[in-house]
Structures are given as C-alpha cells and as structure tokens.
Amino acid sequence: MTTPADTTRMPALPRDGAGIRRLGGVARDRARATLRSASDISLVVYALVLGGGLGLASADYATSGGYPFGGVTVGPWTAWPRAGAVGADPYTRAVNARRGEIPLGVGEGLLITAAQDDEGRVLDAGCTYSVAGVTPPARAWTLTVAGRGARPNGASSLREAFTSTEILREADGTFVITLAPQAQPGNWMPMPRPSGPVRLALRLYDTPVAASAGTLDRSALPAIRRNGCRT
Amino acid sequence: MTPRGRVLLATVCGLVIAGLVHIAAVLLIPRVSETDALARARTAESLDHAMRIHTLATGDTPPAAEAWLPVPDPAVAVGLCAYDLSEGPLRVAARTGPLMMSMAVHGRRGAFYAVTDQAALRGSLDLVVLTRRQFDEALANEDENEVSRDVRIVATDRQGFVVVRVIAELPSQRAAANEAVQAVSCTVDTGSEETKPGG
16 A cells, blocks of 8 residues: 555665665775785685684584584483594594593493483473483483583582492382472482583493493383473 | 786685694694693693692692693592603503592593503502603613513603592592592613612
8 A cells, every 4th residue: 555655765775775785886896806906815814814713613522521422312312432532533632631531441431421301301400300211231320410601609418329239229220300390209419500401411430331332222211301491 | 917907816715824824823822832731731840749739629738729721520530740751761650449430541642541440450550651762761661570560652742741539539538539639659760770670
C-alpha cells in the first residue's frame, strides 16, 4: 500500500544508492591503485604474516584444552587408550607437554572421561545425576569429578573421588553414585563447584580393556542420568 | 599478472605457510616445552629416590604444593624418576606391599613400558632401563650361574622418566601410599655394581 508520502520519498532513494555506488567506486579505485603500487616485498611480508599468524593461532587452539583426537566414544563416555602410548598422535603429545600431564600407559590403565549425560546434555554443577551400573574389569578404579580450569582458591571439597573399594554396592554388584550439590544418601559425590560445567573421569587401573578399547560396550560402562536441576 | 592475481597468489602462499607453521609448531611443542613432565623431572635429577609429584592428603595434611599435574587422581600417589642414560643405566627398585603399584617408563614419545606389582618377584620389583649398547654389555658381563631378577628395558630415547603410581583405595591407606612412593629408589647403575655378587 502506497501513501502519498511514500511516493514523494521514492525518487530520493536511487540518488542515495548512486552516492554509495560512487563512494564504493572511489574506494575500489583507491584499493586498486594501492594494489598496483604494492611491491613484491610487501606481498611477501603479507603472506608471511598471514601464514605465521594463522599457523601459530591454529596450533595454539588445537593443543590447548583436551585431546583433539584419539578418543573412543562409548555412549556419554570417551576412552583415551592411546593418550600415553608411544604411538600417540602429535597433537596428543603436544597437549600432554603443555599441560604437564603424565598420561596412563597402555599397560598401566585407561582414562575414560564424560562431559555429557546419556541424553547428550552437558554435565552441570547445578544438577543432580546418578551414575549407575558396572565398570569394565579392572583391579581398581577411581571415579573423579572436576570442574574445568583451576579449582577456586582455598576451596577443598569433601570428596572428589570414589574408588572401587570405597563404594557401596547393590546385592548384584552394581553401584549407584549420586552426583549432587546437596548431601544425598548412599554414594554421594558433592559437586566440586557451585556452578558451571563439570567432567567425570573414570580411571581403570591394571585393566585388560586398555589394549582393546575399541570393543568397549555401552553396557560395560555406567549410565549417567540427570535426575533434576536446581532452578 | 593482474594485481588481484598477485594478492590471490600471496594469500594462497600465506595459507600454505600457515599449514607448515601449524605442523611445525605442534611437532615442536613437546621438544621445547618447559612445563612438560620430562622438563620438570630433570630439575630433580640428582635425587636417589623418586621425586614425589602428587602427594595424597592425609588427615589434616593437605596435598603438597609441588603438585603440578593438571587433574590428578586424588587416590593415587605419583612419583617420578628422571633418567639420562648417557650417565649409565637407571635402576629403579621398589618393594611391593599391600597397595597396588604400577610403573611406567616414558621416553620422549610416550610410555613404552609399563608394569604393575603383579610382576614382582618375592616382593621386589627391579627395573633397569638401559640403551641397546648397555643392554648388550650387561648380557656379555652376565654370570651364568647367577640368575638376574632385573627386568631389563631397552629405552627408545636417552632421556625420559619413570613414573611410579601407588593407589590408596581407602583414605586410611594414603599415608602408606605416600611412603611407598618415597621408598622407591632410583640409582644410576655403574659397571662395578653390575658385576657385584648378589647384585
């Protein structure tokens, strides 16, 4: 629907567009002139700066934080069988070197981490989770919860890990660990921090699974269920 | 070549350089890092026992401040012995107890050997890390009437470290785990010791 006001304003638009086009043309001409006068040396410098900057930035991005490759995903869990092996990929070795990490060797044990629950939602410190089921065969295992980054200063958690010996089990040998901000009956693991994402780390010590992590079955690892969240 | 073509060529060259720089940086990080386990282990090379790098909290005693592992296992005490095989083979001797213990030998490229206390003979676990040449020498000098109980490991690199982990499955075992790590001895094997009777 056009009103008289619109029709009077219409002719003004092309004039504005032409102005912009003219300005753009001037800029393009100026850029073209700069390019034409750009010497070989400045182009070489441009290529080197671009290459150096992009290369270093991408290398830093790929090796900060967790291991980029080499994980075996089983449901919400990811096993890292090659993290400490001689055949570890260069990225894993760089990550270990930057963090000062001493990964478990293949004959020593296996690290399995989880950052999400069974439905794929990120584990949050404000929620209550139950980690239930069995673990792959191992002489001993520990289940640890940690937040990302450094621990808040001076805060010491009541408990940050369960070991296979400490845990209270059901009659059939399975267990349920309740991960919650508030105290719970049974195997209660307090949240390490008031809010933010958390990670679970299951470390199996002296386990035959380390050599064949690819065959790990979903039912061999505990399920992570979210029971509710603090609103 | 048109100016635009030259800029395009320069950009493509830049991207290729970026790829090369990326690969070189990732490969170089473990070599030049000063915060990795090997570099830190070498600062305590002269010790004749394992350097404790993760001491478990016992009772009111909090974990020691020297801990630098990013996300340590709170139930596992960790000790470290750095080796430099140009000084001679490294002998790591541990007494196994009721606690589960594992040892891993790391070179520059990762752990190439790991053993747990189940491999111990009569309560003792002796690892000797040596180079190929030192291994041949040890074989040649061996007394046939004497059975060696050492586990001999040929190292891939001259420099590396041995990690000792002792697992305290109950909080009451933590003090014992710390002591077990402290009790591991790491000594440079000299030739005279190698031929010593009963050694």
